[in-house]
Amino acid sequence: MLDARNLGVMTIGLVAEPELITMKDGKIVKMRVAVPFAGSEKNSEDKRGFFDVTYFANTSQQNAQFVLNQIEAGNFKPGTTLQVVYSLRQERWENEEGKKNQKVVLIAETINYAATNKPAETGTDAVDVALPATF
Amino acid sequence: MSEKSEAEKEIDGETEVIPGPQTSIQEIEVGMFSLIMTLVNHYKVNLGFSKEISANKTAEVLERFAKVLRSSSTNQQ
Numbered sequence: 001m002l003d004a005r006n007l008g009v010m011t012i013g014l015v016a017e018p019e020l021i022t023m024k025d026g027k028i029v030k031m032r033v034a035v036p037f038a039g040s041e042k043n044s045e046d047k048r049g050f051f052d053v054t055y056f057a058n059t060s061q062q063n064a065q066f067v068l069n070q071i072e073a074g075n076f077k078p079g080t081t082l083q084v085v086y087s088l089r090q091e092r093w094e095n096e097e098g099k100k101n102q103k104v105v106l107i108a109e110t111i112n113y114a115a116t117n118k119p120a121e122t123g124t125d126a127v128d129v130a131l132p133a134t135f
Numbered sequence: 136m137s138e139k140s141e142a143e144k145e146i147d148g149e150t151e152v153i154p155g156p157q158t159s160i161q162e163i164e165v166g167m168f169s170l171i172m173t174l175v176n177h178y179k180v181n182l183g184f185s186k187e188i189s190a191n192k193t194a195e196v197l198e199r200f201a202k203v204l205r206s207s208s209t210n211q212q
Contacts, residue, residue, distance in 0.1 A: 002177045009166040061176070083166055085173045112174045115161035115190070 002109060006087045010035060011114045014080045015050065018071055024025065027068060030056040033082075033106075039063040067111050076096040159192075162190050168193040 012033040019030040031053040038049025057064040070076055086106040094100050168190040177183060184192070184197045204212075 002173070004174060007173070009168065009170045011162060011166070083162065083169060085166075085169045109177075110169050112165060112169055115159060115165040 002087065007085065007109070008087075009083065009085050011081060011083050014076055014078050014082065016078055017064075018076050020068075020071060026059060027057040027064075029053075029067065029071065029108075030055055031055070031076075031108075050105065051106050052084070052095070053106045053108050055111060063110050063112075081110050081114040081116045084108045164193045165190045168196060171196055175200065 012035050014031060015034050017033045019119055021028040021030065032050065033051055033053050034048045037047050037128045038051070039047055041050075055064075055067065059065060059068070076082075084106070086108050089104055089105045089107050090102055094098065164211070171193075180200070180203055182196060182203070188196065
């Protein structure tokens with residue numbers, strides 16, 4: 001459910017190839033990303049935060065078609081800089097010992113290349129494309 | 136001796152230079168465009184564009200979206 005109270009936009013760097021999962025009713029894209037200035041570690045200069053992003057690709061939507069095409073073409077390589085509109089989701093669970101765990105996941109609503117698609121600090125080969133967001 | 140300007144102090148290493156944001160104007164523009172268009176698509180708002188639009192229309196998109204919001208808030212009163 002999209003709600004403007006839980007919606008933001010950020011520039012991220014892919015740190016691994018996206019994982020594509022085919023479901024009965026569409027495809028799910030799972031990505032591991034680095035976010036600048038989102039991490040904190042004692043005695044470390046590394047300010048990146050690392051998060052999991054889930055994108056439900058409903059192929060009736062133009063953005064989903066674009067994202068799936070880019071993945072199939074191999075353009076979402078580690079190091080690619082993307083801009084995502086996202087909402088936050090906190091997953092909570094209890095393990096077998098009864099210890100409570102939690103993890104923050106980003107649910108991507110829209111994915112585009114960042115306007116200045118440059119090598120992410122995380123990555124290796126940047127993709128030499130800078131497509132504008134199109135709807 | 137005259138007092139040094141801020142720029143001179145910076146050059147001489149007397150001022151701590153704090154790195155500014157790395158975000159470019161284009162990045163902000165595309166981000167705003169994506170954010171608004173995500174809402175527009177989700178709530179099926181008609182902004183009145185006759186063909187596919189891209190981030191170079193961000194200013195116009197913001198203007199039209201603001202009009203829709205104002206009109207919607209007036210109707211609710």
